[in-house]
Amino acid sequence: ANVFTQSYINSFGKACMGGWTAYSKVDQFLMLPAQSIALSSTTFVGQNLGIGQVERTKKGARIALALSVGFSVLIMIPILLFPGPIVSFFNGDPEVIDYGILMLRWITPFYLAFCFNQIYAGVLRGSGDSTGPTVIMLLSFVVFRQIYMFLISRAMPGAVVPIIMGYPIGWAL
Numbered sequence: 001a002n003v004f005t006q007s008y009i010n011s012f013g014k015a016c017m018g019g020w021t022a023y024s025k026v027d028q029f030l031m032l033p034a035q036s037i038a039l040s041s042t043t044f045v046g047q048n049l050g051i052g053q054v055e056r057t058k059k060g061a062r063i064a065l066a067l068s069v070g071f072s073v074l075i076m077i078p079i080l081l082f083p084g085p086i087v088s089f090f091n092g093d094p095e096v097i098d099y100g101i102l103m104l105r106w107i108t109p110f111y112l113a114f115c116f117n118q119i120y121a122g123v124l125r126g127s128g129d130s131t132g133p134t135v136i137m138l139l140s141f142v143v144f145r146q147i148y149m150f151l152i153s154r155a156m157p158g159a160v161v162p163i164i165m166g167y168p169i170g171w172a173l
Contacts, residue, residue, distance in 0.1 A: 103164055148166050
C-alpha cells in the first residue's frame with residue numbers, strides 16, 4: 001500500500017518527494033509511542049484476562065491509551081511548533097522544506113487517532129481476537145486508503161493535501 005501511496009506523492013515532483021521523505025522520518029518518531037505501548041498492552045491484556053482480571057484489564061487499557069496519547073502529544077508539540085527546523089535537518093532545499101512543513105502541519109494532529117487505533121487493536125489481540133484488528137487495519141489502511149487516493153487524485157488533480165490526508169483518514173476510520 002505504501003508503494004502505491006508513494007507513486008501518488010511522486011506525481012507532484014522531486015520537492016514533494018523530498019518533503020514526504022522528511023515527513024516519513026518524523027513519522028517514525030510519532031508512531032513509536034503508540035506502537036510500543038500497544039505491543040505491551042497486548043501482553044498485559046492477555047496475561048490479565050488469562051487469570052480472570054477483567055477490571056484490571058479494562059483499567060490497563062485506559063492507562064495504555066492515556067500513556068500513548070500523552071507521549072504522542074509531547075512529541076507532537078515541538079513538531080508543530082518547529083516544523084521548519086525539523087524538516088531542514090533532513091533536507092535544506094526551501095521547496096522541500098515547504099512541502100515537509102505542509103505535511104507535518106496537516107498530518108501530525110491526527111496521530112491522536114493513530115493512538116486509539118493502535119491501543120485498541122493491541123487490546124483486542126491480547127484478548128485473543130487477532131482477526132478483528134487485522135481485517136480492520138487491512139480495510140482502513142490498505143483498501144480504503146487506496147480507493148480514496150485513486151478517487152481523490154482524479155477528483156482533485158494537483159492537490160497534495162487531499163492525497164496526504166489519506167493516512168489520517170485511514171487511521172480515524
